[in-house]
Amino acid sequence: MxxxxxxxxxxxxxxxxxxxxxxxxxxxxxxxxxxxxxxxxxxxxxxxxxxxxxxxxxxxxxxxxxxxxxxxxxxxxxxxxxxxxxxxxxxxxxxxxxxxxxxxxxxxxxxxxxxxxxxxxxxxxxxxxxxxxxxxxxxxxxxxxxxxxxxxxxxxxxxxxNVPRTGLRSATPADRGLSYLDARLVTADGVILSGWYLPARNRAAVLLAHGAGCTRSDVLEHAVVLARQGYGVLLYDARGHGRSGGRAMDFGWYGDQDVAAAVAYLRQRPDVDPARIAALGESMGAEEVIGAAAGQPGIRAVVAEGATARTTADWDFLAPVYGARGRIQQRVDEVTYAAADLLTDAGPPISLRAAAAGIAPRPVLLITAGRVPDETFAAEYLRDGHHHVQVWQVPGSGHTGGLSTRPDDWQRRVTAFLDAALRPQT
CATH class of the missing domain: 1.20.140 (Butyryl-CoA Dehydrogenase, subunit A; domain 3)
Structure with missing residues (x-):
């Protein structure tokens, strides 16, 4: 008792x-x-x-x-x-x-x-x-x-x-004085993506991938800069965003399929030389174009702004920079990505470092924010030992803020990079 x-x-x-x-x-x-x-x-x-x-x-x-x-x-x-x-x-x-x-x-x-x-x-x-x-x-x-x-x-x-759909804003390329076509892309797994296409005047084209929680509206100003230089520009909503079908995945694990559909669209355009196609991505889109380009030889060059990580291996730069705190962060991220893998049909992609190596010898320009140190650490980790990878840190810029912070420098550097990479092959 x-x-x-x-x-x-x-x-x-x-x-x-x-x-x-x-x-x-x-x-x-x-x-x-x-x-x-x-x-x-x-x-x-x-x-x-x-x-x-x-x-x-x-x-x-x-x-x-x-x-x-x-x-x-x-x-x-x-x-x-x-x-x-x-x-x-x-x-x-x-x-x-x-x-x-x-x-x-x-x-x-x-x-x-x-x-x-x-x-x-x-x-x-x-x-x-x-x-x-x-x-x-x-x-x-x-x-x-x-x-x-x-x-x-x-x-x-x-x-x-489990990403809520983000709607398009009202502005279109026509509001910037540019003519455009509505584009319809179909991915290998049958998802229909919606976008805008600004026709090329120099026979070269760039696909433009936006970040997580965004739409093509968020990269409209980037498209304007490229279009005014004569490039054809395809800006599209990633699956589950804007007016595209499918279910979104904000780590960008569907990027290979979405980017492949964009490349296929550009290759069939009569105003585009199929050998002169590049990819430009912002944030999640930056990670998607890096990863996709490794398996898409039709992408001649990559511009990626604000890329950091989308798999556990992408955080390998943390330990050398932050020591024990970085190693703890890596272990926590392992749990995050493992949990995400259980919740989506999309499989984890290859690491960005492996993708960057697979892109060689095609050139890659990584744009990082001066006010986000991890972006530069990640970019330097991707560049390590790879001469085809360039890094430009935009002073005073926040995440994906290169164009708004340094518009003249952004236009000059990006267009010079694309002009060199997409010049007609002899």
Missing amino acids: IGTARQQAGAHPADRSHLVVDVLTAAAGAAGAGAAFLVGADGSAAWRVVRVAAVLVVTALAMYVIRRGPPVLRAVTTFVLGLAGVAAGAGIAVPHLSKAGWSPAAVAGLVLLTAGLLLFGYGAVGTVWSSPGWSRLATGPAVLLVTVVGLFTGSQAVAAT
Whole structure:
């Protein structure tokens, strides 16, 4: 009897209430329903069935543990399930509500976030409370560490694979005094991309890839600069952005297919010499054109502004620069990319360093922001040992702000680079 009394005294107070168990069970069910809706929205039918079934099985097991398991196991289960729900809910609800309003994905994200907060709060306190004696001094920091890493990696992975659609702005090339055609591109996996094409006057052309969360509207001024130099310019919405079909992936893992479709479009244009095509990308688009060019010999030159990383290997420059802090960041990013891989049909691409090596001897110009040191560190890591890679750091520039910060320098350097790379072959 004395032992029983002590156990009850050391138990989490909430474990004495059947009402709390009922609420936690309902929260776990709601979180599972929200997660099942989200994972069932992407990929082939078979892959969606597998993922939904996995979510439902995990949810059912968690609900059983909450109702029938001992207090310690209940606390740990609700902590893990709640942390996953908060990370996923935040990664979906926040961007979707801010960009798309009350969409089904936003509602599912809010359900996940709300249920996750309830489960996480109970689980975190319960996990620490259930630890015997002095072990609570270690359990508390461990719970905090897992929470920080889980929220950071999980929310990033979810946000990158559940991207709200960004609409085009009203301006078109015609508003800049340039004639253009509406372009329709078809990728190898059947996704239809939408874009604008500004016809060439010098028989050379440049495909223009925008960044994550953006559209072709965001690279219109870059297109204007190139078009006024006589280049044909194809600016298109990446899949899941603007008016393009498909589902977006903000790490740029669909870039190879999207860029290949853009190259195919330019190669069939009567005003373009197929041997005189280049690619220019901003941010995510910069990483996409670097990666795609390695497998697209039809791309004669690459200009990439604001490229840093889209795989774990791309962060290998961190350890030499930042030491232990850099190595910790790499391990955290490994978890982020592994989680993202589970949430999308797109497979992780080759590293940017491997892609840069594969582009040789075709020239690459990497443009970095003076106010974002990691961009220059990443560019120097890509350039290391490769004479075909050039790096230009734009003084005073923010991320992808080269043209707005130094318009004359940007125009001069980029057009001189393209003129040299795309001169007619004899």
